[in-house]
Amino acid sequence: MSVASDQFKGDATRVSKDEMQRALIHRGLKKYEAARSIRQAAFQDWEAARQTAAEIKWDAVNHLDDYLAEFADKIEANGAKVHWASNSQQAREIILGIIREKKARSIIKSKVMTGEEIHLNECLEKEGFDVVESDLGEYIVQLREEAPYHFVFPAMHLARGEISELFTKELGTAPTENVEELTMIARRVMREKYLSADVGISGGNFAVAETGMISITENEGNARLTCALPKVHISLMGIEKVLPKMRDLALFLPMLATAGAGQALTGYNSFYGGPKSGDECDGPEEFHVVLLDNRRTELLADSEQRDSLGCIRCGACLNVCPIYRNVGGHTYGTTYQGPIGSVITPHLRGLQDWKHLSNASSLCGACTQTCPVKINLHEHLLQNRRNASEEKPVWWEKMAFKGFEFVMNRPFLYRIGSKIARLVFPLHELVKASPIDPAREWTKTRELPPLAGQSFREYWSKRS
């Protein structure tokens, strides 16, 4: 059993008993569900749109070499500098290198999940830089020194009272239960930061090969300010984010908004194709794009699960997942939570350490059904289970199946076995759910169905 799986079990048990947290999550997700169903119904043909989105992503991912090269060459021709990082360490070094060379002190960030993946904040803070998350939810979890709870709604596990307390403690502001006032506190803090920051770091939702642009989707305007005011803009993204054509965004942007938050279109969808050009009046002097592999190519090599690289990180699969809803985001202990996190984390961070996530599923298939790009999520969870046991069989499971096979191939043994089982079954009542019950894992929370009084064979032979 890995450390991660112990942590998962412990946290899952704790959170599923935490009524407050669960109520908050359920209330938030109810709102999401209502808004999403209206938006999805407004599409003339959501299913056709989904199929096409899946096909465009299939084309992009299955010709990643061509599109990635096209993207990099185009955006460099527009004056950006492209950097390549095979792993987290290289990505951190590249970013640190740029910041040091610019003699920058203060850094403003807009949401970048890839940054969480490479632990960028910790690294920059350790080096003594002043780093601030500008997205409201990310700022709140940064102040609490915890990871985002949900990769789209990072602070959805916190009630306004807790946020007010946090601001009072960290910023010295007066306590308030007013959500608007809380938001304005963060706005005021951030305003100064935008103007004084030397470097802005952003993520990217899509990388358009045809035109050499990155596309950033957000509601607050913090990413726009991050990419407009500081002299240097660094964008960190995974290599799988490419889209072939700019016009593909006409489909992906409304689908991302609909699946992600039940919006027709997110507040700001902005495309950045380079630094400030000669005839423009503002924008950064330098634009760096850092493209990260970090074992994405290993996932790419698994042709069965390759489609999971087409994920647009809308978060819909988390929102509908009965497991996510009950164990919460932090329990996963991963950068990407929920079904998509359970599928890709074993590829990105090691199958044996993260295979337990494949069992955190009821296999209901709600994730697959909701996914706007048709990733076969619940089947991938099964494939991960299979791969994990093929790679490293569990001895007692193997023994159990050997034993099962042995008995099943010998009818007389099976007959004797089922007779004995019927004789001793009533005795089970005596030990049920106690520490010596061999079926305790099951019986401590559930009833064991009773054995039928006679076997089918006995029933059949007596029938006439």
Next chain:
Amino acid sequence: MSEREQIFGRIREALRNPAPVPGAHHGESLPPVTEASAAPHIPEWLPLVGDSEAERLELFKKNSIELKADFRLLDSEEEVHAQIAELSADWKRVATHRNPLTDLVCDRIDLPILCTDGGYDAAEMEECDVGISACDALIAQTGSVLVTSTSAGGRSLSVLPPHHIVVARRDQLLSDLPSAFALLEERYAPDYPSFISFITGPSRTGDIERILVLGAHGPKVLTILCW
């Protein structure tokens, strides 16, 4: 070997195994549709927009209400001036850029004006009460305003001041997103501005208890004057 080459090496190696086409569950086979053949159909799948100008205007209006954007459909330049006179009552300072439409509006404003053309000081812009900009297009389908660094006075004008006013002519109203992308291509390809944005309503957040708050970091008010 450079890092770039190494990454490309791994990608090419990985892609040697073909992957099943999307939507094919349990080994069922589906004919792959190519992107080129799908593009013309996208408008048929996205939310419906009417054919006439009146329907487009109606939809833009409806979307603006939902988005809490302040859309004002006007009939003459005189009305535009009257609206600006009303809006500007407690402004102290205005930011804008040079463009026939913004010139028309700003000519009658008797306040200090910061013009972004040729560069400006961001701290000064932050002090302005309002940013007035033109745009490339309005999009009925989503209630969006399409701006670029070329058409709307740079990257900050439409996001830094607490109030953003967009001035547009009626013939700038497009029906849907695919036509907005077609316009971008026609107007700018292959030398796109370094910044393009679809602005859909005022800045917003739902990060605290999923409760909507306007003016998270960008403008709290988005006014669209269209005539």
